[in-house]
Amino acid sequence: MKAYDLKKGNVVEHNGGVYQIRDIERSSPQGRGGNVRFRFVMCAIPGGAKLDASFDGDDDLREVDMSRRQATFSYKDGEAFVFMDDEDYTPYTLDADAIGEAAGYITDGLTGIYVQLIEDAPVAIQLPQSVALDVVETPPELKGGTATKRPKPAKLSTGIEIMVPEYIGSGEKVWVNTTTGEFAGRAD
Numbered sequence: 001m002k003a004y005d006l007k008k009g010n011v012v013e014h015n016g017g018v019y020q021i022r023d024i025e026r027s028s029p030q031g032r033g034g035n036v037r038f039r040f041v042m043c044a045i046p047g048g049a050k051l052d053a054s055f056d057g058d059d060d061l062r063e064v065d066m067s068r069r070q071a072t073f074s075y076k077d078g079e080a081f082v083f084m085d086d087e088d089y090t091p092y093t094l095d096a097d098a099i100g101e102a103a104g105y106i107t108d109g110l111t112g113i114y115v116q117l118i119e120d121a122p123v124a125i126q127l128p129q130s131v132a133l134d135v136v137e138t139p140p141e142l143k144g145g146t147a148t149k150r151p152k153p154a155k156l157s158t159g160i161e162i163m164v165p166e167y168i169g170s171g172e173k174v175w176v177n178t179t180t181g182e183f184a185g186r187a188d
Helices: 096-105
Strands: 011-014 017-027 037-044 050-056 066-077 080-085 091-094 113-118 121-126 130-137 151-156 161-165 173-177 183-186
Touching: 066 091, 066 121, 080 096, 080 113, 091 113, 091 121, 096 121, 151 173, 161 173, 161 183
Parallel strands: none
Antiparallel strands: 011 017, 017 037, 037 050, 066 080, 066 113, 080 091, 113 121, 130 151, 130 173, 151 161, 173 183
């Protein structure tokens, strides 16, 4: 596939790795005979490491066929995470390296996860936009704390720490944005 044909979300092979294109910048020089250049922001599959790469419009990149299956987190087998396909109940096992930082958002029975498959082998997951997690430990609210918007640290049931508003206490459930890792509101 030529670089000018690629769109956001395409999965390509580059330097022996597999990457999903997240952002595209197109630049066309004004000088004589300037070729159109494309700058891609790509994320490695698995792992999610970011890579910036530039290509000429007619550079060839091999597109990799990737499919996504909706799944539910089933259980943890040692260091591996096991997800169950929502339609045909196929189990997908991914090790902790493939999950990466997403492990901090995975709770028992979490739904809305997409397992990304390349040639029917699971390589990565895509989390829902936000997840509800329990606050395990946070400092108590200070008197008059609701008048100011000072955030405080809170440790969540999965082990990650986020900043929450002063009025959130231990034992409450909160929504956490999985993209930014920030507090997104109280959960019922």
